[in-house]
Amino acid sequence: MIKSREVRLKSRPIGPVALENFELATVNVPSPQDGEALIKNLWMSIDAGQRTLMGSGDADIADLPPKRFELNEPMECQAIGQVIESHDSNLPVGTFVSSNFGWREYFVFKGKQDGFTLTKLEVPVSPLQAHLHIMSVYGATAYYFITQCAKVQAGETVWISTAAGTTGSMACQIAQISGCKVIGTTGSDRKVEWLMEELGLDAAFNYHAPDLRDAIKAACPEGIDVYLDFVGGHQLETAIDLMNPQGRIIKVGETSSYDGGKTDGPGNLFQIVLKRLDLLGRSVFDILAQPARMENVYARLGKWHADGTIKVQETVYEGIENAAQAQIDLLGGKNIGKMLVKVGEPENIR
Numbered sequence: 001m002i003k004s005r006e007v008r009l010k011s012r013p014i015g016p017v018a019l020e021n022f023e024l025a026t027v028n029v030p031s032p033q034d035g036e037a038l039i040k041n042l043w044m045s046i047d048a049g050q051r052t053l054m055g056s057g058d059a060d061i062a063d064l065p066p067k068r069f070e071l072n073e074p075m076e077c078q079a080i081g082q083v084i085e086s087h088d089s090n091l092p093v094g095t096f097v098s099s100n101f102g103w104r105e106y107f108v109f110k111g112k113q114d115g116f117t118l119t120k121l122e123v124p125v126s127p128l129q130a131h132l133h134i135m136s137v138y139g140a141t142a143y144y145f146i147t148q149c150a151k152v153q154a155g156e157t158v159w160i161s162t163a164a165g166t167t168g169s170m171a172c173q174i175a176q177i178s179g180c181k182v183i184g185t186t187g188s189d190r191k192v193e194w195l196m197e198e199l200g201l202d203a204a205f206n207y208h209a210p211d212l213r214d215a216i217k218a219a220c221p222e223g224i225d226v227y228l229d230f231v232g233g234h235q236l237e238t239a240i241d242l243m244n245p246q247g248r249i250i251k252v253g254e255t256s257s258y259d260g261g262k263t264d265g266p267g268n269l270f271q272i273v274l275k276r277l278d279l280l281g282r283s284v285f286d287i288l289a290q291p292a293r294m295e296n297v298y299a300r301l302g303k304w305h306a307d308g309t310i311k312v313q314e315t316v317y318e319g320i321e322n323a324a325q326a327q328i329d330l331l332g333g334k335n336i337g338k339m340l341v342k343v344g345e346p347e348n349i350r
C-alpha cells in the first residue's frame, strides 16, 4: 500500500478558475494484483483545454466528447510515469509510460479501463517531458494545423495568436521552417520580447495594446494570408479585417472564452463573404485516430526535436500540491511555452 496525493475537482468554476475549485486529497493506493502495474507519475501536462472539461465556462462542451470531469474525483490529463511494481508482463518495472491518469502521484493500471489510456514509451526521448509537448498531441496539433489545415506556402504571411504558448510556439516554428513570414500575438511585453529574441519572429505584438490593428498593418503591408486562431474574440475580428482576399483562417481554439470570459465579436463576419475567405475548424483528434499518419507526424517532429530545429520552452511547477496553481496561472497567461508539473523523480531501477 502506498500513499498518493491527487487533485480533485471540488466545484465547477463560475468565472475564472480558483484554488477553491480544487481539493488535494491523499488516498491509499493498493498493491498491484495479477495483470496490474503500479505507476509513479513523473510529469503532468497542464493545458488550456482542460478548463473546458471543468464546466461552467462559455465554451462548455457538456454535450460533446470528451466528457466533463466528475466532481469530487481526480481529474485527468496527459502524464508521463514509470512502472515501479508490476504483475503485468507487458509492463516491466522501469518502463516509462504515457497515460491520461495525471493529477495524481501514483496509480494502479488494471489493463483495459473505460476512458483511460496508457501507452508504453518504446523509445523514450530526452528529456522525458518532451512526450508532453513536441512528441505529444500538442506537437501533432501544431504540425497538423500548419501543414495540413492551413497548407502554408513559402512566402506567405502567417499570423499566429497565442504565439508564446505550447501549441502556438511550435506552430510559429513550423511556419518558419515552411518559409513563411511569421508574426505572433501574445498577452505580455515579456512574451513579445521572447518571441522576437528566442523564436526570431518577423514581428510580435501584445494584443492588449490599443493599436494592435494598426501595428500589424504597419508590420504587414502585404496583408495576412493565413491566421491561426487559438483565441477568438477581438483578435479574430482584427484578423478578418486584415486578411487578404482568399486568405485562410484556421480555428484551433477559443481560449478567450474558456475561463468564464465572454467573447465579444467578431462583428465583421460578412467580410468572409466579400473577401472569399476560408474559415476552417478542425480537431487534432481527426488525425490521432489514424496511426499510420501519426507515425509520419512523430517521425518529423522527432527529427526536429533531436536536431534542435524546434525548441520548446518549459514553465515548470514542482509538486502535485502546486498543480492547481499551475492550471490557474496557465489561464492567466503566466506560462511561456509548455506548462508542466514535475510530480516526482524517476526511480533508479536496474
Ligand SMILES: NC(=O)c1ccc[n+]([C@@H]2O[C@H](COP(=O)([O-])OP(=O)(O)OC[C@H]3O[C@@H](n4cnc5c(N)ncnc54)[C@H](OP(=O)(O)O)[C@@H]3O)[C@@H](O)[C@H]2O)c1
Residues within 6 Å of the ligand: 046, 047, 048, 049, 137, 138, 141, 162, 163, 164, 165, 166, 167, 168, 185, 186, 187, 188, 191, 230, 231, 251, 252, 253, 254, 255, 256, 257, 261, 282, 283, 284, 285, 330, 331, 332, 333, 334, 335, 337, 338, 339
Ligand atoms: N483543435 C484542436 O485539436 C486543439 C488541440 C490542442 C489545443 N487546442 C487549443 O489550442 C489553444 C492553446 O492550448 P495550449 O494547451 O497550447 O495552451 P497554451 O497556449 O500553452 O496556454 C494557454 C495560453 O492562452 C492564453 N490565454 C489565456 N487566457 C486568454 C484570453 N482570455 N484571451 C486570449 N488568450 C488567453 C495565454 O497566453 P497569452 O499570455 O499569450 O494570452 C496562455 O498562456 C487552446 O484554445 C486549446 O483548446 C486545440
